[in-house]
Amino acid sequence: MTRSLRFPDGFLWGAATAAYQIEGSPLADGAGPSIWERFAHTPGLMADGDTGDIACDHYRRHAEDVRLMQALGLTSYRFSIAWSRVLPEGTGRVNAKGLDFYARLVDDLLEHGITPNVTLFHWDLPAALDDRGGWLNRDSADWFAEYAQVMFRALDDRVPLWTTLNEPWVVVDGGYLRGTIAPGHRNLYEAPRVTHNLLRASGAAVAAYRAEGRHRIGVVFNLEPKYPASTRQEDRDATRRAHAYMNTQFTDPVLRGVYPEALAALYGAAWPDFPAADLECIRQPVDFVGINYYTRQVVRDDPTQPPLRAAGVPQRQRTHTETGWEVYEQGLIDTLLWFRDRYGTVPVYLTENGAAFYDPPQAAGPVVEDPLRVDYLERHLKTLRRAIDAGVDVRGYYAWSLLDNLEWSLGFAKRFGLYHVDFSTQRRTPKRSALRYAQIIASHGAAL
Numbered sequence: 001m002t003r004s005l006r007f008p009d010g011f012l013w014g015a016a017t018a019a020y021q022i023e024g025s026p027l028a029d030g031a032g033p034s035i036w037e038r039f040a041h042t043p044g045l046m047a048d049g050d051t052g053d054i055a056c057d058h059y060r061r062h063a064e065d066v067r068l069m070q071a072l073g074l075t076s077y078r079f080s081i082a083w084s085r086v087l088p089e090g091t092g093r094v095n096a097k098g099l100d101f102y103a104r105l106v107d108d109l110l111e112h113g114i115t116p117n118v119t120l121f122h123w124d125l126p127a128a129l130d131d132r133g134g135w136l137n138r139d140s141a142d143w144f145a146e147y148a149q150v151m152f153r154a155l156d157d158r159v160p161l162w163t164t165l166n167e168p169w170v171v172v173d174g175g176y177l178r179g180t181i182a183p184g185h186r187n188l189y190e191a192p193r194v195t196h197n198l199l200r201a202s203g204a205a206v207a208a209y210r211a212e213g214r215h216r217i218g219v220v221f222n223l224e225p226k227y228p229a230s231t232r233q234e235d236r237d238a239t240r241r242a243h244a245y246m247n248t249q250f251t252d253p254v255l256r257g258v259y260p261e262a263l264a265a266l267y268g269a270a271w272p273d274f275p276a277a278d279l280e281c282i283r284q285p286v287d288f289v290g291i292n293y294y295t296r297q298v299v300r301d302d303p304t305q306p307p308l309r310a311a312g313v314p315q316r317q318r319t320h321t322e323t324g325w326e327v328y329e330q331g332l333i334d335t336l337l338w339f340r341d342r343y344g345t346v347p348v349y350l351t352e353n354g355a356a357f358y359d360p361p362q363a364a365g366p367v368v369e370d371p372l373r374v375d376y377l378e379r380h381l382k383t384l385r386r387a388i389d390a391g392v393d394v395r396g397y398y399a400w401s402l403l404d405n406l407e408w409s410l411g412f413a414k415r416f417g418l419y420h421v422d423f424s425t426q427r428r429t430p431k432r433s434a435l436r437y438a439q440i441i442a443s444h445g446a447a448l
């Protein structure tokens with residue numbers, strides 16, 4: 001007898017986006033520039049010279065896009081606030097037109113029965129704050145708490161789910177170690193300090209919310225399970241280092257109040273001596289955690305790759321996405337069970353899950369056929385259901401992404417959307433995966 005795959009009552013069916021990836025009009029109506037405005041307009045840093053100047057033109061087409069969400073039957077929508085639309089200099093003066101855009105979007109979502117899930121920081125730091133040191137400046141925690149309070153006072157009467165940060169690991173690894181995303185630094189000494197200030201900022205915003213918030217607040221981590229390439233001790237040690245660097249570097253301080261011990265050895269002389277009081281701020285209890293799951297990594301020891309001394313081992317026998325990520329849904333349940341066993345019953349939302357696949361050229365019709373994304377969606381939702389059956393408290397699922405959008409420095413070529421976007425006309429076309437997701441939502445999972 002096949003088990004019913006219905007999801008729990010109240011489970012949220014969503015899709016996710018981020019401001020700089022979809023909005024366009026980055027400087028409209030008094031908005032200040034973000035570090036992504038600068039990074040994207042620096043020659044050579046963006047694939048095909050793509051920028052967020054127009055993107056999906058969502059800043060102007062938001063009403064149409066809310067109707068697309070309703071067409072899928074979404075019950076929630078996760079999006080981020082462009083900090084420098086609201087506070088053009090990052091602190092101080094509030095830009096009423098920027099705030100008004102998000103208030104109108106929230107009201108429109110609520111009118112369509114869609115629960116807003118708002119991310120305060122999805123990588124687009126105001127450029128004015130980067131000029132003051134950005135996340136390297138300990139004052140960044142206060143800047144972020146001030147911005148968060150402006151948003152809470154403006155929208156907490158209507159926004160029931162807030163998250164502080166999206167994926168601090170990507171900001172640290174990409175923005176300060178590898179230089180692949182804004183602000184494009186490559187400095188081992190900066191990385192742990194940025195981790196620490198990002199987490200302090202998140203804690204400060206949570207503390208500000210406790211003073212006046214009426215609903216729930218959390219933080220979003222990308223978690224990627226690490227599997228040793230062999231039983232050799234060197235590979236097992238490398239796997240532990242990779243896990244500490246990408247996963248528990250962030251979850252342990254927030255949920256346990258300590259950094260993993262492996263980090264001091266990994267960062268060596270670059271590892272700062274953090275004041276104990278900082279960890280008390282960072283470990284502010286959250287109401288839930290968002291987990292973004294995409295893929296796993298099989299890890300081997302690699303002494304030529306300091307400081308991590310670990311390398312991924314390609315799993316060529318399996319399907320991979322256009323971003324080179326292995327399709328590995330078992331990693332989702334492994335991650336959720338690990339998370340539940342390590343941190344207990346803190347509620348979880350799967351705040352991102354999706355894939356960029358090469359959608360084959362096809363005649364312009366009412367639906368874009370994307371069989372690999374349909375398969376990816378079904379595999380991961382079935383696995384999510386297994387995790388819930390195993391006792392993990394998962395409250396919702398957000399497909400990444402509602403629309404094809406600007407995949408950061410990879411540009412528009414990597415398409416994650418449930419809706420195809422023709423960026424020359426801004427025409428949105430549902431992919432087969434969108435229709436399949438709508439069917440699953442309508443049956444609350446039973447149609448899986």
Ligand SMILES: N=[N+]=NCCCCNC(=O)[C@@H]1[C@H]2[C@H](O)[C@@H](O)[C@H](O)[C@@H](CO)[C@@H]12
Nearest residue numbers: 018166167170222224292294295325407
């Ligand atoms: N190797 N490897 N492993 C996978 C590492 C994933 C790290 N990148 C993310 O999670 C980003 C997240 C981001 O929120 C969104 O803004 C991005 O558009 C998606 C797609 O890239 C994902």
